[in-house]
Amino acid sequence: MAxxxxxxxxxxVPVFAERIFECLPRVDQRRWAQSYVHSLLxxxxxxxxxxxxxxxxxxxxxxxxxxxxxxxxxxxxxPVRAELSRWVEHEMTPRAWVIGQAVLRKRGExxxxxxxxxxxxxxxxxxxxxxxxxFLSSYDQAAPVDWRLLLPGSWTKDPERRVRTRIPAEVGPxxxxxxxxxxxxxxxxxxxxxxxxxxxDLEALGGTSATALVHGLALRGRDFVxxxxxxxxxxxxxxxxxxxxxxxxxxxxxxxxxxxxEFDAGTLTRVESVAPWDGHGRHATVMSSFVRIxxxxxxxxxxxxxxxxxxxxxxxxxQPVQLWLTSLTHARTESLLALxxxxxxxxxxxxxxxxxxxxxxxxxxxxxxxxxxxxxxxAAYAYSRFNRRPVPTGGGERLLVAA
Numbered sequence: 476m477a478x479x480x481x482x483x484x485x486x487x488v489p490v491f492a493e494r495i496f497e498c499l500p501r502v503d504q505r506r507w508a509q510s511y512v513h514s515l516l517x518x519x520x521x522x523x524x525x526x527x528x529x530x531x532x533x534x535x536x537x538x539x540x541x542x543x544x545x546x547x548x549x550x551x552x553x554p555v556r557a558e559l560s561r562w563v564e565h566e567m568t569p570r571a572w573v574i575g576q577a578v579l580r581k582r583g584e585x586x587x588x589x590x591x592x593x594x595x596x597x598x599x600x601x602x603x604x605x606x607x608x609x610f611l612s613s614y615d616q617a618a619p620v621d622w623r624l625l626l627p628g629s630w631t632k633d634p635e636r637r638v639r640t641r642i643p644a645e646v647g648p649x650x651x652x653x654x655x656x657x658x659x660x661x662x663x664x665x666x667x668x669x670x671x672x673x674x675x676d677l678e679a680l681g682g683t684s685a686t687a688l689v690h691g692l693a694l695r696g697r698d699f700v701x702x703x704x705x706x707x708x709x710x711x712x713x714x715x716x717x718x719x720x721x722x723x724x725x726x727x728x729x730x731x732x733x734x735x736x737e738f739d740a741g742t743l744t745r746v747e748s749v750a751p752w753d754g755h756g757r758h759a760t761v762m763s764s765f766v767r768i769x770x771x772x773x774x775x776x777x778x779x780x781x782x783x784x785x786x787x788x789x790x791x792x793x794q795p796v797q798l799w800l801t802s803l804t805h806a807r808t809e810s811l812l813a814l815x816x817x818x819x820x821x822x823x824x825x826x827x828x829x830x831x832x833x834x835x836x837x838x839x840x841x842x843x844x845x846x847x848x849x850x851x852x853x854a855a856y857a858y859s860r861f862n863r864r865p866v867p868t869g870g871g872e873r874l875l876v877a878a
Contacts (some may be wrong), residue, residue: 478721485861485862486858486862487675488509488512488513488516488858489509489861491562491692491854491858492505492508492509492513492854493509493513494558494562495503495508495555495558495559495562495854496508497702498511498551498554498555499550499555499742500550500557500793501550503547504532504544507540507541507544507548508544508555508851510531510541510858511527511541511545511851511871512851512854512855512858513517513530513531513534514527514528514530514531515527515540515832515833515852515855516858516859517530518530518749518825518833520831521571521678521833521836522745522832522833522836522840523836523838524538524541524542524545525538527538527541527833528541529636534702537600542839543601544740544847544868545839545844545847545848545851546703546839546840546841546843546844546847547778547841547844548847549843550847552843552846552847552849552850553661555850555854556620556622556665556850556853557619557665557859558649559850559853559854560611560620560621560662560665561665561666561667562857563611563618563857563861564666564667564668565619566857566861567611567613567616567618567861569611569612569613569668569670569671569816570612570614570672570813570817571612571673571674571700571814572609572611572659572662572670572671572672572673572674572682572817573609573610573611573612573617573671573672573673573674573675573817573820573821574607574608574609574610574618574655574658574674574675574677575607575608575609575610575617575680575818575821575822575825576605576606576607576608576679576680576681576825577606577608577619577622577828577829577834577849578592578594578603578604578605578606579600579603579604579605579826579834579835579837580601580602580603580605580835581602581603581608582602584602585840586604586640586839586840586845587604587624587626587630587636587640587641587642587840587841587842587844587845588604588605588624588625588626588630588842589602589603589604590602590603590627590629590630591794592605592681593738594656594725595678596681600654602858604625604845605625605681605774605863606622606624606625606845606849607623607625607651607655607658607663607680607766608621608622608623608656608658608821608825609620609621609622609658609659609662610820612674612817612820612821613820615815615820616820616824616860617817617820617821617824618824618853618856618857618861619821619824619825619828619849619853619856619857619859620662620857621658621661621721622846622849622850622853623649623654623657623658624842624846625641625651625654625681625876626646626648626649627648628648630642630870631646631647632649633650637652639840640840640841640842641841641842641843642842643842646842650678650683650684650687651677651680651681651683651726652683652684652687652688652691655675655677655680655688656691656692656695659673659692659697660693660695662836663695663871670697670698671698672697672699672700672801672803672814673692673697673698673699673700673701674699674700674701674814674815674817674818675688675699675701675702675703676701676702676703676818677701677703678702678768679702679818684769685701685702685703685707685800688701689701689703689768689782689800690768692802693780693802696704697802698801698802698803699800699801699803700799700800700801700815701799701800701801701804701815702797702800702815702818703732703784703798703799703800704732704798705731705732705733705798706731706732706733706734707731707732707798708729708730708768708769708770709729709730709731709732709735709767709768709769709784710728710729710766710769711728711743711764711765711766711767714869724846726872728767732766732798732800733798734861735762735764735766735784736762736764736786736788736798743764744762744763744764744786745762745763746760746761746762747760747761747762747808748760748761749761749808749809749812749868750809758785759788759812760787760788760810761785761786761787761788761808761812762785762788763783763784763785763786763808764783764784765781765782765783765784765804765806766781766782766783766784767780767781767782768780768782768800769818780800780802781804782800782802782804783801783802783803783804783811784798784799784800785798785799785801785811786798786799787812796837797815799811799815803813820846824856824860826848827856828852828853828856832852832855832856832859833852834852
């Protein structure tokens with residue numbers, strides 16, 4: 476971790492905590508929330524409850540109190556996250572709402588939501604919890620402000636497990652796509668800024684229906700840039716001059732998304748050269764086409780929305796590496812590529828929270844405990860992200876908290 480010092484002229488931890496946790500009903504809850512965040516910021520190495528407690532007080536009772544606050548205290552995390560999202564909006568200039576994930580690896584099988592899952596990033600299956608997160612992202616950084624815990628059917632349909640881990644009665648089985656849309660709805664209700672484009676790579680999250688996410692966002696009137704699989708069925712957009720087959724579907728020509736870029740010689744696609752965002756390296760060759768997504772509507776009707784399908788063509792071949800679908804049909808290609816890069820910012824935030832803020836160190840097993848933990852870690856990360864700057868320390872590492 477790089478050496479950082481929290482700048483004294485910025486918000487102190489007590490002032491930050493007073494605002495973020497003001498909604499907690501009890502004084503002791505607000506006090507422990509501030510202490511927990513302070514400990515996450517100042518405790519080096521593993522952030523176990525015992526080590527966090529030692530940073531606060533030498534009393535053995537402190538560890539038990541911290542554990543109680545995270546795992547058993549009945550405080551509502553949603554108002555805290557709402558205030559955190561508004562604080563982050565004030566501290567940065569967000570350009571997109573990014574859907575990301577956090578994979579918390581576990582050894583046992585008793586923590587709420589734990590299951591075996593294949594990770595495409597590592598190419599193997601792991602025992603883990605999966606959190607679907609909402610990140611506010613600018614062009615150079617991202618901060619998580621809300622989370623949903625993925626609960627497989629083995630958890631939602633098991634009464635004994637539900638009782639043991641205190642899963643609320645109203646929490647049922649939900650797909651990753653449904654979690655993503657729920658995160659969008661929640662942020663739309665709490666945000667004090669204009670709605671921003673939603674950026675997501677559903678396949679990377681483990682989702683199976685990019686179409687469901689796209690239509691869910693479209694029905695909400697939300698702009699988006701979403702990574703889609705090569706097999707996605709698309710129809711030629713209305714802006715393209717294409718002869719429709721006699722007696723065919725009113726949607727026109729329907730084919731797999733990759734086919735547009737593999738076999739088209741320029742009739743259906745546009746090819747342009749885009750300068751690198753940082754001014755260095757080669758120009759990118761971007762292919763795009765206007766398309767529709769065939770989808771039945773009510774009464775057997777079809778929903779006719781035109782989107783833009785685009786991809787960056789690699790130098791060594793014709794086939795695109797990743798396909799993207801966007802509702803921003805008239806946006807500059809440079810702007811669309813900038814939005815796709817924001818997924819990497821969300822991933823970097825998760826890595827930093829894992830390395831330096833105890834994301835992977837949660838010791839509880841309950842559903843409320845997991846949400847409390849994710850809320851506190853997100854708050855500590857956001858505070859650190861917007862209240863610190865690199866300083867020379869003579870080769871050592873330190874973290875100075877603003878008084």
